[in-house]
Amino acid sequence: MSRSPRRQKSRSVFYTIMLPLLLLILVEILLLVGGIRMSGVTARLDRNAEDILGQQVQNRRNYLEGQMVGNWSDLSMLSASINETANQMLRDGEISLSELDKGSDGCAPFLLAICDDLISTMYSKKVSGIFVILNTGELPASPEQPCPSKPGIYLRDLDPASAPSIRSADLLIERAPIEVVRSLGISTDARWRPLFLFGEEGAGDSYAPLFQPLRAAFAARSPGDPSDYGHWCFVSAPLQGDERGALTYSVPLVLEDGTIYGVLGVSLLEDYLKGMLPSAELYSNNQGAYLLATKERENLDFLPAVIDGAVLLQDGKPAKVQLHPQPSGGYRFTLGGREFYAALTDLPLYNSNAPFEEERWGLIGAVECDKLYAFSGQVWRTFLAIAMLTLLAGIFGSLLVSRRLSNPIRRLAEEVDRVRPGARDLPRLSATGITEIDRFSQAIAELSRDVLDSSTKFLRIMEMASVDLAGFELKEGDSAPYVTDNYFPLLGREGVDLAHLDCGAFQSLMEQLYRELSPVRNEDGSYLYRIPLPQGGIRYVRMEGTKDGGRYIGLAEDVTATTLERLRIEHERDYDLLTGLYNRRAFYRTLEKLFREPSALGHAALLMLDLDNLKSTNDRFGHDWGDQYIRQAGQCFAGAVPGNSLVARVSGDEFLLFLHGYRSREEIRAILSSLTQAIHSSVFSLPDGETVRISASGGVAWYPDDSKSFDELVRYADFAMYQIKRSRKGELGDFDLGVYNHESFLIQSRREFLELLQKELLTYHFQPIVDAVTGRPVAFEALMRVDMPTLRSPDAVLQLARREGRLRDIERLTWFTACGAYQALLDRSLVPEDAFLFINSIASQQLTYQECLDLKQRYGGLLPRTVIEITEDEDMDPAATRAKREAPSSSGIFALDDYGSGYNSEKNLLELAPRFIKVDISIIRGIDKDPDKQQIVLNITRYAHERGMKIIAEGLESASEVSCVLRLGVDLLQGYYLARPAAVPSRINQPALDLIREFRQGGVR
Template sequence: MKQRHVHSLFQRLLLTLIILVLLISSIFFISLLNSSALQDLKASSFNLFDQRVMYRSDAIQKNLNERCLDTDDVAMIISATHPLYEHRKTLTSPYLNEDILNRLHSLTKTKKINGIYLILDKEVFHSKEYPAFYLQDASPEESFNDKTDITAKYGDAALLKQNDFILDQNWKPSLTMKEDEDTFDFYFKPKKAAEENPQLNMLNCGYWSTSSHMADSPTPLLSYNIPLFNQDHQVYGVLGIDLSVEYLKNYLPYEELNDHSKKAFLLANRESDDAYHIILSNGPAYSAYLKYDTSIVLTDAPYGKRISAPALSDDTLACAHQLKLYSSFSPFQDTLWYLIGVGSEDEIFYSTKQIHQLLLYACITALIIATLVALYGSMLFTKPIRALATRLRQTPVTTNKIELPKTHIKEIDELSASIEDLSYHLHGAETRLSYVLHTIDIPIGAIEIYNERKVFCTEKVGTLLGFRDPSKMEYTFKAFMEEIQLFNKKIISSEKQINTEHRTSDIYLIHVTNSAEQTCWLRFLINRVEGNRVIVVSDVTLEIQEKEHLMYERDHDVLTQLLNRRAFRVHCEAILKQADLKTCAMVLWDLDNLKLVNDTYGHDAGDHLICALADVLQKERGPNCIAARMAGDEFLLFYHHFENEEAILKHIRHIHEVVNETEMHFGNDDITRVKVSAGISWMPKDAMDFDTLIKHADFAMYEVKNTQKGNIRTFSEEHYLHNNLIFDGRQELMNILEEQRVSYAFQPIVDAKTGAVLGFEALMRPNSDILKTPSDVMQVAKTQKQLHRVEYMTWTQSLSHFSQQVAIDKQWKLFINSIPSIPMLDEIKQYLEEHYHEYLSKIVIELLESEEIEHSYMLSKQDFCRRWHAQTALDDFGSGYSSDHRLFNAQADYVKIDMEFITNIARDKGRQMLVKSVVSFAHSHDIKVIAEGVETHEDLVYLIQHDIDYLQGYYIAKPAYAIKDIEESKQQEIRAIYKEI
């Protein structure tokens, strides 16, 4: 059994408290994780970020809408440009141009924009280039009384100077543009939209774009462009405003997204593809990566969108809000503008992670504090218990009563009191036990070894082990081992015994010489109890002697003191396992005149005769020979390791002579010589195993007994093969008769005219591997004079099987094979009349035609038949003694023609003549004829055609253990054949 680990109370208590703390913490964390609080907190963090972006998108959309040109602004410009268009006077009219210029200047102040421009179509105004005015305000939020904050990029220089506008260093009088260049989409796209959508007004054709070409700006500009057309919808120019990206950044403060400046605003547009094209990026953490005209892709994420862009990590999230810059009627409504907030997951969920860390630190701190508290509490709780345990360990073993200190803890003090009481009672019990053992003088003692330091012995240990001071009871471990070394010198032998009751203990049996120089046996039972070794020593000399005596009686015959058959087998089989046995022999001896002595002088004299033979065998057997009494008057000698057979035969003949010369005196000085016979089997010539050697020696003895007693005969394989059935079947027959080990199969006998069943013949089936057929049983029974028992078994068992399957009202008969040489015994008649009298009228006794029938025996069976209205049949007619004479004298009701004369009768003239004569003779004496062995259809037809009364054979039905009618098809076949006659 596996020993469990030992834990202190302190460890158990500390472990329990720690498990409790861990359990509570686990419940807290599991509850927190299973709840949606942490997920809600994370969602709230992102929603806050999203709301800030949405708020800023509303603000920037409002700002852009305020700076867009509305209907009044457009009307004001139209009213100034329309006369110019009507007269096709491009820029030659100072009055008209000055009016346009002043109105453009007025719009820069009211809209607070970075620039405003008017571009006239060169085709309409018949110019090589596009006439244009472009005024730029570097600080639209600041207001000046003069025009010093305005610079002119395009327009008539004289007119501009006349109106106090400062010319830009890159000033140009007109603009050169090409329609196939994307940089001029700000002009051509709104112009084209107006031309293709005549139903739309100018504002609906407005177009937002990015460009830096007109302003020659290093940074992109956000522009809003409106086409100008007359009442006939002919476009003659485009009016537009500029908002610099740097100026717009003032309205996209990334600081409001968080406090760490690690987020950014993006202004982007998207057309038909999935990519977002960045217009501006405001935020130092992303400005270097998300520049103007950079394309990004947004994909769905658990929270918001995830940005896919070069040089950005995968943990960058975004939320995008669309800016409604176009109406639903605008041709550019598919071009969507977005304000996008960008930040890393760590930044967006910074507060959530802080709360996670705070919870983790709080839990770890709580666990540490709880562990320290549990440690301190456990130490405080177990301190008095440790002190109590220390006091117990320090208490001497021989102390009569243990006194323990008080801990002032109720339960522990109660335990201490119980220990004190227990120690007192144990000491008393030990004293009483020692007194009892001393009084009754039981040779037993105990040794306890404490942690390899001290040894305590009971009072008898010193005497049992022969210590120098037998009265000494306490030793140091070193002194005890010195005594044990002296004891070891007295050991004669030792063995370890198998312990089936106490598997944790070791048991040793030691044969020693005691102090009186006498041998004795000591048993040591060694066990471990909580680290200490406990040894129980007992003197088992009487037990060993008694055991040896019982073993001797078990292995030896009580009368002759030779080995019995069981012990003889053990010794022989041990020798047969050895290699190179050379020549061996098994000899079976048998007294020839034991029965005569028993009958003449009594069984005591027979016992003296048996002992005399045993004495001779024991005395004369010599080396390499084992003698045993087999049973009764049979003895066995096994010779082994001899050089040849002659040496063994010489020894056997010598013993035979000595036995035959031995004289016994019985009664009135009657002298009787001992006479024996012997059978020998050799190894390896005759057999290689114990059982076969004895069997063959027994067969040799059997031959001696059945030929000439008093001789010696060796086993003959030829004789054994010829007579082995009788030899082997002797005991088997007895077993069959005792155990009724037979079954009966039943073969139907049918009417040759109707196919109806007349009855069934009971056929014996022995249940034996030796006597396999009825003839084997009969052969052995005849030699063993057991035919009368076979006859009894045949009658009782066949009727038993028949009565169990056939109802009394059924008219079927039972054909029983009776032995003609056995009379109808009274015990058979009495048994049948008591148990089966209702079935006796159905019996047909079959007399074996192969046996010579005793006339008186036949008369006894005929009388039995007449008494019970039964019938007789002569079986196997034609195969035995003087068949015609037997048929005439038997006065049988049926005659069964042997199958030897039925088989192939349809083609054999000789068989036909014989059967015809039997049928004619039988019918003339009113005897019915039964044909046995019908196995073909041709034979069946012939027999029916030639007046056979009944049929039996495999063609009609095979013998079976179940009694039943034959198949209907066979009955129809028989009737059909008979009908054709």
């Protein structure tokens, strides 16, 4: 009867606690779900996804516009040079205008005279092809009508991104007279023809690159600037028998008397352009696509030109899409039953009032809607799942808490019931929260603990230890040691009779174990044993001992798990995870040890291999198959050389092999021959069922013949490998010191660069930065100038400095030389005393502390007005930036240059916190005609003014551009329209001052 009330009371407490908890949890879940639903977070996530897509397309369009407008179509210098050559040869009688387009004989001298300029321009602009087509007569009424064959020249580079080869060995002649082919010494393509064949006569060569610009120029009758008649077009098959599409740009060639005698143009292969439109940046797994297309004005029906992305292909061909505007500013279209979201941005390729201004080009980035908005759906489902899990956890927690609060008395009663008179086990009583009962339980627990502490000794502890711990004790005077039962089994010795083991036998057995197991001493004084197990595998045991008076105690611990983990970490540190070969750090560390004993190297060879087909495999089947290609190649290399050879993967597709310890080169050559055969016979299966052979190009540097320095051997092998890749891929070639030393241009450039540093030959010109309100120069930017036979530009100097590791020297020279030149101008009162000096600093470099003190001692009065200008697209180094800001010579004033030209503009802006922001010239150029550019400048101006920063519009070259940026509220102006850079700064151009004054008087700011 006494237990019934307690059970009734327990049930009452249980339900009293559980029901309010459940109700509270349910209300919280409903509030959470309703709040998330009402907040509209998923709609904002969808909008963010659309904005990110639009920004990515805008960034890619800026890059593409810079290439198409600022690089590829800038043929003015080349066309002027070709026209000058034609005029001169006509005056000298070397060619005849009436015979120029009649056949090979009449044009061959002229084509040979311009070939060097064509090849140089082709390499500098990195285009796939360059061509000149001669035509002095009338054209047919339309490109569909037959046209006679035309002479000219067409050169093609199938890999324009790679470095130019010696004697233009990487070029092919597609069209040129036979006399030109013989004189140039450049290989001809299988599709070579001496003439351009159009219409019915050739049935193959595209007529558009010749027809469109010439018809426009002929229609003008007295063409002005030939670039106004330049025309972009996409041709699906530009040459007879060539199915590769290409984007071409061509301009008319005009003599000084206005005679039009042909066209000059460049071409970009479709595959090359696809590399500049990486659809993977829009969405992974080939779910995004870029589309470069043309359209008529005010028409959203696009004709595809170049496409990268499988989602916009139908039957392997680009699909024609019709866009439907959306309120968000984007577009949607349906293709193959799937709905897509697209971001569109125009490419302004032609000037206004140009013949082809009606022809519009655009860049479209598209992602399937289900993929683009997948994240918001996932977030909503996650919220619901969390709510359900929270509800279930709350129910479970309520049950658990209720039971834990209601059952202590019941459990205590059961525990007490189990205690019987004469029981050997001590009672284990749980806390109930009742003071008297808990004090009684605590007294019993303390009594039990005292009994155990007084009765337990070290040997008993060892007997009760787990299998992972064992030990022994030797006491002076005892005939037998104490050894735990698991001690010898832990050390791999079964069947030891511990009952009859005396101290002598124990010591003998331990000495035998020491000899057999070869222990390794750890830093803490313990020993580690590697014990093979009979059933297979390895056990690692750590042993240590201590002497206490007349007792020696030893302890053995199974540390297999920790040791294997340490070995795994060391293996991952030293071995490439993909191939299982050495990585770069382990390879170099091992080589350093080998080179410490040169006598053991004998004859050796360092082989650098580079896989030839990796890029195409990645592009066609993805990086997972590319990784399998790398893995199989690494296995092939390692399996084809002796076991003592060092084989490492040092980068994505580069491997290093070091063969050493041989008596002659011939022994190594035999191994290299076997390696070559193994590579050629290794076949890689692709996912489409096609099989390709593994192909690798390699360079060999010999020890000690080529060098005894490991660093030089690596450099020589690398040089030999790239010589092979440029000439005959898939082979191995020896390093040739003669070829290496005959890289005269690079050597001369490096010599001039070192001379420039030694003699401090840099000079600086200064360009004013003008106040947008007063028209007064408030600052001057120091611009590097260099005049050496091969070093002609600051970019070339900086490239050599990066390659030679001398960027810090350029940084030091820039500061001291620019400050010195500007101080001289100040001393002669040629610049205002309160004007700032902008110095272009290298973001990753900084002056030493002593150099800062020297700079401050020389130009201490100038430095407080010095602005540190950092280019936006350089890698920001927070440590270097902080050092520049805190240097003794620093004003702490920063300017962020070329803002908007890279992909990390906002990140760099936040990290640098500049006082001045210079908007990139690509945004300023043509800003008066581009509302998007105006919006960009307006946004950054508002942002800067709210934070006390000033905006500089640089690269201003026209009155309309100046008027536009003044309306947008920029603070400072810089560009040729105001003043050009000079050693002694010139005055501000009067038309620019008048324009600023008129704007100020208008009262608009």
